[in-house]
Amino acid sequence: MPVNVSSETVKLSLGASSVEVALKGATVISYVHDGRERLFVSSKSDIRTSDSTAIRGGVPLCWPVFGPPPSDNELFSKLKQHGFARTSVWEVADQQDSQEGVKVVFKLSPTEAIKSVFKLPFTLTYTVDLRPYTLVLTLHVENPSSAVAALPFQAALHTYFRLPQGVRPPDVSVDGLENLAYNDKVSGEQKVTERRKEVVVDGPNGEIDRVYFRAPNELVMRFKGQAETVKVTKSGFADAVVWNPGPKKGSTIADMEEGGYDRYVCLEGCQVEPFVYLDPGKDWTGTYEVSFDQ
């Protein structure tokens, strides 16, 4: 069976590729491509729906905020960092097996727990589409036509790419960010212009945490001395984030496995600035596709 639904996860298989998605957060926790795991998940993560913490790794889905909620809007005042979508339990709404690949559609609507921290109505639909050479993740946000107000949100697919064997930061770089404005969350500088063609994953104490605005729809991650690259193709998500905490900060993250910060780099498709304001009856779609070149 190409789709296997259990009480905690959904597995999709297609030839030598497979994907596993935790119902907690609809978090993609494994993507095996060409027989190799491409995502990092800390062994200290708890993927069970009974646990309310976010999974450290895979592809956490940040919604309706990215990062700490803005303090100037009452609507977001009860939210935690990155919002509730990554810790809520999603339902499986549909599954399809066709010539093109295997797809599972997940859905999240307001539950009583969500309504207690976020009062606006919404429907989130998240499609995980495993194709022979790529993984396509599509987030669809709807503000119901019965709503009486616009739905404001940020969104991110916070992908933790597992680094190839023997590679660790700073031997990782990202191409495609040249001439973009970015906010540096490490130094606190805002709207700095990136001058480098290749952004090396490094910073003070090895930490890099940057939001690049209006990023191109194609970004490439490279590894020093290796031909293999990771290609991210996005649409809808205007921005991109590059994050690795480095050893100093990384070793203070409670759910990070020993040395885990050396095993991944996050390259995230995001909608950070501006917030999307969806009028009643309107919808928004963001796609994020991962592929590999040898």
Ligand SMILES: O=P(O)(O)OC[C@H]1O[C@H](O)[C@H](O)[C@@H](O)[C@@H]1O
């Ligand atoms: O620890 P988390 O809440 O999962 O956040 C992990 C990271 O997410 C993003 O990449 C942010 O830009 C970082 O500032 C943050 O540290």
